Amino acid sequence: MKPPWEYPFLSDVLLPLSYLYLLALKGRSFLYKLDLLKPKELPTKVISVGNLTVGGSGKTPVVMKMAQWLKEKGVKVGILSRGYKGKMAKRGTIVSEGKNLLLGPELIGDEPYLLAKSLPHIPQAVGIDRFKLGKLLCELHGLQAVVLDDGFQYLKLKKDLEILCIPSDMEITKIRLLPSGPFREGLSSIKRAHLLLLTYWEGSEKGFKLLERLKAFGKPIFLANPLYEGLLEGESLIPFSQLKGKRLLLCLGIGNPYRLLNFLETEGLSVYKTLIRQDHHKWSKEEIERELKGVEAIVTTEKDFVKFPPLEVPVYRVKLNMEMEEAFWEFLKKTLYG
Template sequence: MDATLPSPLRAAAAGPYGLAVRLRNHAYSRGWVPLKHLPGPVISVGNLTLGGSGKTPLVAFLVQALLERGRRPAVLTRGYGRRGPRDPRILPPGVTPVRPEIEIGDEAALLRRRFPRIWMGISADRHAAGSAIAAEAPDSVFVLDDGFQHRRLHRDLDILVVDPTRPLAENRLFPLGTLREPFAGLQRAHLVVVNAPPHSPGAVRALAAVRSVAGDMPVFHCIQRIGSLVPYPEWRTGSASPPPAFRAAFLAAALGNPGRFRDDVERLGVQVRGSAFFRDHHRLGPRDWARCLAGARRGAADVVIVTEKDAVKISAPPDFPLLVACQAVEFPEEGAFLGAVVRALARA
């Protein structure tokens, strides 16, 4: 269903979509549809809205935290945008596809790049993928990427990520708005992570919205920012190198929330001289790059900045200075947040 449809068509589609979502949720909530279980603990990270809210960086944060605590995390993800067979794709530690961005999708490829030594299961059927991994690694802790609406799988900790740059309580269901399901659905979560500094105006509004429907549910804050700008060749090889000196930049990205990306770049003090944003998960081709470079030259930009999610899909970089914005995740309440995760694992 296309959110760019004319308003009358979107209004006509909203009714059946909303009814289907409510009936599905009601069936699961009443226990009419049995849940499937995996033999190990399951942590789900998801959201209520379409587009980027910071789920995948939070998944990476959790995987790193589990590794540091001696656990064996295994990521389960749909692999959105991948091509080829739809059978579950199981990646044992140390195994990476030749073209991961094509074979398992851009977000899964990015996670694989960062964590090449963990188990990963890429499939729309997360239970099937998790069961296959559990047969080989029975002590796995499963981290479910974008799992809030994947209700068929039992989870021991349901984390809901809220992006304050998107409407919440006043939002509407897709395609009239960006909600995947009614806002009250957040009551299913075990805890909420607001992707903003604790006392920022957006975080305050988000907290009030959460409290209006979920009472005293635990709420934490994470700060996702650009930790570094790395020249593309060095990013590709994993070598360390400072970015070249530059005055202005052109942004090129295929994201669910490009406005957040632009804000993050500008917070670094970078002067943005133009941008070209594409639909989420799009892979930039030669025509796209020609458009971007024309815009960069027109705006007298010295560099083009892309996200890691875009960089992982580049096979032939453009003939222009290219920087990759590498994401960093911080938790002001890190001890309390990870304590909640550890307690959930102990109860599983």
């Protein structure tokens, strides 16, 4: 099922609710401006990575790269996530103590699980109250920095750096807030960011037009190129060309499935069937097996795969990285550490 904003009639019907949502956002912002609500401060540097829209901004690979970069610099770093759709989000929990992955995706959410599995030596916690969990991680591990995953709308925490990820193919000619559109906030909220990171940059005409539009906000802007490294088969990485000629079932439950679909087709892969679901979809064995007739292999994302049932057909995960330009890292080093 597609999100409601992809159905024009339904999007129009839901528009009044978007105005109510906007009113709530403005009310919250007003309370912070009056200091009636104040952000709390952790005893460490907080680097927030967030977005303006629901899914598809490349936020998760950026969080991964940020945490890896800090770790390589010798910084004791941890990750804080909300744990969207995880059963432990309300209570809050430690996901990884920097050695072992303690809980599964059902409890902590697909993205935090993927982060913790990919970064086993970095402590991580998930939950709604990220101040309480951040304080706990700092006490347990003596953290010198925390990467706040999906932190742009989280105003309860004071941040040293606010990174806003904006996909270079984002459509800004018609902006509608949730639930009638994909925007969590309007473009005016960009003024809160310290820098803008244009993700999935491929130098398209649409990308350059967006870049020119964003320059008006007077924020530093950096580019991040998508790097599709190959396909993971177990723990082995194989080239996309190895699946050429095979009839593939593509299973995607991510923010922007069409971006990956187009890439695979340009690689010459034969997408025999496609299953597209909403972001964070939990896959069932039955829905996949119904589509397996004539299929030789399944291709999905790493995020989708953590919620996949056991199957007898080979399943390959697309390995996606995000390559930020060198100027981005130089800016971070100067801003955070002088």
